Amino acid sequence: MTIKEAQQAVDQWIKTYGVRYFSELTNMAVLTEEVGELARVIARKYGDQSFKEGEKDNLGDEMADVLWVLLCLANQTGIDLTAELQKNLEKKTSRDKERHINNVKLK
DSSP states (O other): OOHHHHHHHHHHHIIIIISSOOOHHHHHHHHHHHHHHHHHHHHHHTSSOOOOTTOOOOHHHHHHHHHHHHHHHHHHHTOOHHHHHHHHHHHHHHHHTTTTTTOGGGO
């Protein structure tokens, strides 16, 4: 699935099952909540915390939740994430093409 197809699939799901998009402000709050849930799993899986009884290692599902809400925000604000990611990669390449290679901390 491409990013464009993902944006279209989320839009179709919202129109079919979701009634309407939540407001942009609500979705920003939901995105923050989902990032927190992702952070909790990462802290337990890769950090010093352990999973509580009943908690699952659902790292992929939490990442998908973050992506879902980001796609919602892109759709409702008219952002083409494919084009924006391409521009972002070009910006990072132009700005950082030697920065990381020459960073002694990364060697």
